[in-house]
Amino acid sequence: MLLILGSVFAALAALVHVYIFVLESVRWTHPSTRRIFGTSAEDAQVTKPLAFNQGFYNLFLAVIAVAGIVVALAGSAGAGIALMLAGTGSMLAAALVLILSDSSKARAATVQGLFPLVAVVLLVVALI
Template sequence: MVIAGLVLAGVAAVVHVFIFYLESIGWTGGLARKTFGMTREEAEAQRELAFNQGFYNLFLAVAVVVGIIVYAAGQHAVGATLVFAGAGSMVAASSVLVLSNPSRAAAAAKQGLIPALGVLALAIGLII
């Protein structure tokens, strides 16, 4: 179960690296505008905010990846803590998204379901 949790958290990290790309690099491009339902003008107006938010997503992904590496290196408590912190923050952020704007429930699910499953699997694996 631990391996399943680490794999799911790793997949969540990859998703958050993609979100980083959309928000910090490709924000005004067609894919990001389509994904977030914006016009070019709206994207330009929000560019600075999105750039910052994208890095937040990248740092969560980095915490998870470092946690997986540290766990695999035998430092289980430290590695699991980093995975819980990174993936747990992803889940918390997706919860804030859906609570602040219920019409974004689908986006929140895409952002938060995989890390939630990873946290759950890791926790169960460490308990049993």
């Protein structure tokens, strides 16, 4: 049961990170995305290459978590949990770095880190 719940939260975390990928790598200079991140048109244009790269990091973390779900569902629970923990643990670590580097980003860090946190806790308990 804990593996299933952990997988659900890993999937939710992956979906959030795919959304972040779209914002950062595809829609970075769009007005609605600039409002979300609080950037001007000029700043968005200058930081576009950095955001593009960062978005792919988020996508890759989502892919790792989803790969773990698939592997676990295919019958290799240990390997699947390891992959899910690699993806969601990295997501959680990134959320912690965000809030520690800029406390005004607490809401964004919560959005980025809540599902991974729950997934990590559930998956670690599933291992015990």
